[in-house]
Amino acid sequence: MTTSVAPFRLKPWFSPRPWGRKSLKPWYEDTGTTELVGEAWLTGPQCVVEEGDLEGKTLESLSPKLGGEFPLLVKLLFPNEKLSVQVHPDDAQAQAAGEARGKTECWYVLEAEPGASVMLGLKPGVTTEQLAASVADKTMESLVEKVPVSVGDMLFVDAGTVHAIGPGVVLLETQQTSDVTYRLYDYGRPRELHLEQGLKVIRPKTEAGKVAPRQMDGFTRLIEKKYFTVDRFDLGEMEERPITLAGPACLVGIKGNVWVITPGEEIELEPGKAVVIPEGTGEVIVEAEKAASFVRCVAPPRAS
Known part of the structure; x- marks a missing residue:
């Protein structure tokens, strides 16, 4: 495939999240909002070209010239609190639910405070029934594997993997261009849960885990x-x-x-x-x- 479009730089798009931060320094001087920002989308559909002949155009609007939608959504994540415990569907599951594609992702650790960790995958023997029951008694964390992380770690997050991110890290996330997330548990925040959909796509064992460079x-x-x-x-x-x-x-x-x-x-x-x-x-x-x-x-x- 050939393209008539030259390489171009995108302006990050900042996504407010209740678990985010007021300041993203030293990565960004200003986010343009007073809200807590959790994610900087670097290749989001709504990101705009910063300079050159395509200046001001969104990445999404350039899809016809690029041979289709840009397939990778790359973000920086800035958690100040724990993210929700969640799961993403694979392609087949997402398409059955009317979505374009599933969401397989990976995290590259750019910053990590001592003791920082993520949650990745169910502990052996945990059933979906136990997982469902753990929402009410607030014990879901105890059913998920805790993985300590440090700078330079790469973690694969296979679709179907129950996961969560803790505070004290900055992550570079590379994923399929999709925002399909089923939130299983959210620490009492007033956001919608998707337990029924999530339980259907969970796989007890996946390829998720640390990847050696x-x-x-x-x-x-x-x-x-x-x-x-x-x-x-x-x-x-x-x-x-x-x-x-x-x-x-x-x-x-x-x-x-x-x-x-x-x-x-x-x-x-x-x-x-x-x-x-x-x-x-x-x-x-x-x-x-x-x-x-x-x-x-x-x-x-x-x-x-």
């Missing part, structure tokens, strides 16, 4: 799964690197600034922002003046 030629492979591959690149002073991309992709700034260079264009990539690399671009050059790190998130090539 693999050193590749010039980068670190953090995870490689059906819907996405995520790699980390660390560049030294005045270093440049050719980056090849097979499917729809984005680069996300993690530390320091880099320049994404294509014929006739240079785009500055800062921490907490994403540059979309349309499928068919082939190769870009990434250059750093000072030490910098970024992540490459790639979806499988679309069927031509």
